[in-house]
Amino acid sequence: MSDLTELGIKAIRDGVKAGDFSAREVAEGFNANVAAASDLNAFIVATPDAALAAADAVDAKRAKGEELGAMGGVPIGMKDLFATKGVQTTAASHILEGFTPEYESTVSQNLWDAGAGMLGKLNLDQFAMGSSNETSYFGNVTSPWRRPDGSNTPMSPGGSSGGSSTAVAARLAPAATGTDTGGSIRQPAAFTGITGVKPTYGRCSRWGVVAFASSLDQAGPMARDVTDCAIMLGAMAGFDPKDSTSLDMPVPDWEAALSSDLSGKKVGIPREYRMDGMDEEIAASWDKGKEMLRDAGAEIVDVSLPHTKYALPAYYIIAPAEASSNLARYDGVRYGLRDLPDGAGLQDMYAETRAAGFGDEVKRRILIGTYVLSAGFYDAYYNQAQKIRTLVSQDFASAFEQCDVILAPTTPSASFGLGEKDDDPIGMYLNDVFAVPASLAGLPAMSVPCGVNSEGLPLGLQLVGPAFDEQGVMNAGLAIEERAGFTHRAEKWWA
């Protein structure tokens, strides 16, 4: 039999349903790939037994002639930011090491209910704070991709969903969950040549997802292609009364409505995204993307998003502010790490626990957040940033009066070597310069691979749509996918 780990969601689901192979065979194949890929460090915990149990349940249902679900027989990787009952959930932090939830996140439960199984919990940047997967307490994730120069420099899989991007790109999982606060699905997808969708804010419940910046956090699928993302997003999304910002609206059948015919559609090209000193290969890939969408029937129009340059600094006030508040819960009292020196009091216990439990980037952001929210600075920083956020959102609203979807690069560069940007926090933040505006406005956006650069590293193109129009975003993504014919893959060196 051909290698089942070459298959994506749709092929697995349809193959299991047709009886071409069993769900158990699929799970066994991916379990073996996970076990052989420890060099990539994509998983914090592997759960092969959970994958087999879910597969057996699907096979048993099929034997009885029952419905198998939208993800029936598909094993997936679960970003370790989703609470999974009985399975350690750490957010890649020391402070949550050993934390074993007594409950299941809504998104993961939705996926299990749709017939998916869990291969394990995926590594990430600590508390999803990072753009290179170098802030995890459990070590860096290494991208399966390498520069072809023979140096074997370990490359960044992007972040924060770097375990997810690596697992999908290296065929350790046909798909994985991601979360995107300011680019954490799209940037790692672009770095590893896979597809990732951040839906409209509120589409996927945040209940049971470890909180980073609650007004921005949004879960989404990361998979091999647009169709697989459409299927998986359909299984993840849905109204959840346990999340006060959950969208109370029906989940469309995105898979059924996928169409790469863009006749009559207008694609906006935001002129402010063409920044001084833009990487020439990124600019060329963007031009190529325009041609592909024109070929699919769309009209290309120029649009303006005048406050683009302020989006990233506004994000680096808003996100740390919310993080400093959300992460106040880690106090060594209710769960997670407790560091209590002999004779220490309660306040000392808090300070010692948090000093020992948080990594440097997390501390940096908590301190920034605490500062911008502190008395005397709130108006100048936080309030001003929230006003800029309004302007960024209004920019998009005006642009979408002239176009149906926006095309832009996902990232300002291809992947870089682990350690190459370590000493420069702002340089690292700039990775998300094209991704953050859509996050601030809560809009659906995705990254789809469009080719490789002269170093042989993947490049992604980003599509952004108006609120609730995941369909338009994925349709344009499909048009690019069909024309880009992206078949590059990382040469297997890790097993």
Next chain:
Amino acid sequence: MSIDRATVAKIASLARIKMSDKELDRMVPELSGILEWVEQLGEVDTSNVEPMTAVIPNALRLRADEVNADPKTGGDKRDDVLANAPAAEHGFFGVPKVIE
């Protein structure tokens, strides 16, 4: 605006994160750099702009006034709630003595 060492130490104390002198030495220039970079937001005239309060307009809902309507978030979960506590005693979270 660059911030000084005393300010960073104060923030760290407010955030309940103990910091060694070495850590403070590293954090001061990093935080100053980030704050200087976000200063550019001051260039934008926002005098007639309302700060964003909800990214997608969405009215807050009320749930039915019913005890344990959703068993997942309802009561009678003491053991579950305490299951991950570093020190659970007699059905409570244990902490160091706070009253002398």
